Amino acid sequence: MEFRPFRVQLATRFRGVTERHGVLIRGRGPDGRDAWGEYSPFPDYTPERASRWWAAAMEAARGEWPEPVRDTVPVNSIVPELPSGRAAQLAKAGGCTTAKVKVAGTMRIIDDARRVEAVAIALGPEGRVRVDANGAWDVDTAVKALRELDAAARAGGGPGLEYVEQPCMRVEDLAEVRRRTHVPVAADESVRIPGDADAVMRLGAADILVLKVAPMGGVQACLDVVDRYDVPVVVSSAMESSVGLLAGVALARALPELPYACGLGTSELLATDTVREPIVPHDGVIGPVTLDVIV
Ligand SMILES: [Mg+2]
Known part of the structure; x- marks a missing residue:
């Protein structure tokens, strides 16, 4: 195997960092072709957390991903805190018909609702709007906010909010919001290691x-969770470069069911990448990918 250190710049600060760095690992798959893994844990990780990233990178570099059951993966656009006009534009980026609107930041709920409304109108009745x-929020704020945001999401003629991602931090609170x-x-934040998923499901804290x-810890580790609970999954990125994103695409392509668009359209948040052609959605989907690694 071959190890190549890399560094990519973020377009905007994320989790307090402005760049991502790590190691790309070139191995060989069972078909004899190059297989690439990315190891890029965040700097504040404990060795134990980082070891799962390592396991995922090695699985990728050995070409040990399962057979896909689909070719393309629908993805969502990401709408941060922005004026409504700009939000409506961004919602349709990459031809996406599902948008994830970031809420509960510095804006008031009424401003979040205006943004959700603008996005829903931009996407139209076939569009889907989710919030993160x-x-x-605390439980009461979440319940009140969701009433308003759900009403705003109907402005485009669609069915209202597709779902809310991590309304509260504590798993017990998620369960109460859900009720x-x-x-x-x-x-989302409540599921970082496989054991977390057990806790979430045991408490009835999530639909997705x-x-x-x-x-x-890898594609197979994720599939094992799906196997155990038969729960719908949205595959998301950890702000990896396109090499790491491909592991998410591999999981999304292998899931038995994929009822929701995935959060894998994040290469646009990077200013530079590890491949010549970054993985980006076209017509709202990520299609078959060939990596041309440039580090
Ligand atoms: Mg999230």
Whole structure:
């Protein structure tokens, strides 16, 4: 195997960092072709957490991904805190018909609702709008906010919010929000290692799991969770370069069911990448990918 250190710049700060760095690993798959893995844990990780990223990178570099059951993977656009006009534009980036709107940041709920409304109108009745609160609400605020955001999401003629991602931080609070709203709840921050998924499912805290391949320890580790609970999964990135993103694409292509668009359209958040042609969605999907690694 061959190891190549890399560094890529982010277009905007994320989790307090402005660049991502790590190691690309070139191995060989069972078909004799190059297989690439990315090892890029965040700097504040414990060795134990980082070891799962390592396992995921080695699985990729050995070409040990399961057979895909689909060729293309629908992805969502990402709408940060922006004025409504710009938000409506971004919602359709890459031809996406599903948008994830970041809420519960510095804006008031009414401003989040205006943005959700603008996005819903831009996407029209066939579009899907989901919101991500990154755990910022308490239970009562979440229930109240979801009532308003769900109403705003109907402005385009569609069915309302597709789901809310991580309305509160604590798993017990997710479970309570889930009991008090009809908006489906997705657990993201609450599921970082395979054991977390067990806790979330045991408490009835989520309708959907957001899974990131690297922190979970690989594609197979994610599939094992799906096997165990038969729960819908949204595959998401951990802000990897395109080499790491491909592992997410491999999981999404191998899942028995894929009812929701995935959060894998994140290469646009990078200013530079590890491949000549970054993985980006066209017509709302990521199609078959060939990596041309340039580090
Ligand atoms: Mg999230």
